[in-house]
Amino acid sequence: MTSHHTWHLDEDLLRGYVGGTVDGAHASSVEQHVLRCVACRTRVNALVTVSGTSMLDDVWIRVADDLQSPRPPVTERVLTRIGLAADDALLLWSAPAFKAPWLAATVATLAFATLAASINDQRGLMFFLIVAPLLPVAGVALAYGPMADPAFEVAAATPYSALRLVLLRTVAVLATTLPLAVAAGLLLPWTGLGVAWLAPSLACVAATLAASTWVTVSRAAVCVGVLWTTVVALASGPGFLSPEVAVDLATLPIYALLTLAALAVVWMRGGHLNHLGEPS
């Protein structure tokens, strides 16, 4: 594998290369030669080892430490790979929304709601329309705070923006819950309904986040849940035709506006999330 070169680099040129005083074209020549010539590589190394030993030793210690410490789980590495900072990935992945109990509960609730909706026309649909959009809200309520988070103590003691944590965790909730709920919705006989509830769902999540800058997140979630249930119940009551009104195309702009307004509140009052899950 070692190609035998008939010539080797001049000592001055090598010194100049290591010292950074040769021009670009010559440095490129040196680099191409060093890549293939073991003898000259060794000479470059000898020149570097004189000046840069401590840096190289430090890096080696870090490499050895890194290799001997346990690797983060594969999911966390995937999150890091797609550009998330390592501590963000850890916090995101430790979100309850990624834990088996939460996923199991989501699947069970959705299965029940879907079943009810497909058996009983109007009331079943109403039930589904109440439950599906509120699932992410419940997820957000459980996503942070002392009740839910095994890493709560650690998170509370970390100099980490609460708003950032909450938004990360919300993303985790939406990423796990929404696909499941959309899949369930598509099983229903009403075309379009399977996804039409996404708008009110996002509005509910945003409203929960906004309200949690005043009251605890669990209380905020309960309030939003009651509100949404009332809306769907009213829409299904006398005077209206069916629960579908709540997710009608005409009402979508209302939800969009609500979402934007709530997000604006979160943005402006984000500092009030100082104590995780409990507004200051």
Next chain:
Amino acid sequence: MQAWSESPDGELVAALADDDLGALRELYTRHAPWLSVRLSRRCSDPDVVADALQDCFTAAWRGSGRYRGEGEVAAWLWGIAVRRLVSRLRSRPEAVLSPLEEWDGTIEPSAEERVLLGIEYGDLGAALGRLSPEMRAVVQATVLDGLTTKEAGQLLGVPQNTVKTRLHRAKAHLRQDLAGGVT
């Protein structure tokens, strides 16, 4: 742990797959110094260079199976190192890039050396020297360092399209130069 100092690079890489830290240490001793110099010429922030070097050997350890046993181990390691540098720079956009042209004329290669370097590059070396610093930086990153135009753009802090344009112009210049158009 066996003594690796006599083994060729290829065997060391093969031993990484068996989790032999001694083999990695030997690879590190042989390659980390010159890699650090070459990386320093691409980025003048010593912290970023140290990070890239660390990432390189960690990645070599974990990806040793991807070395196909052909070609120089040195070239394989450089390929990893320069890409790690690019991704470190992406997460630290404030890091300072080395000015690629900082020759103060202190080292003037001797006539003999010019001939020797000519063996490596021939007229191409001289032609490269006549390119503008921007164009040479692009040629260095893409042709010599083996980066894609996207990675080169990230390394040099310019858009990918700019890299393509400069590379295109550099090729035209070199072609004209080597055909004797410029003296």
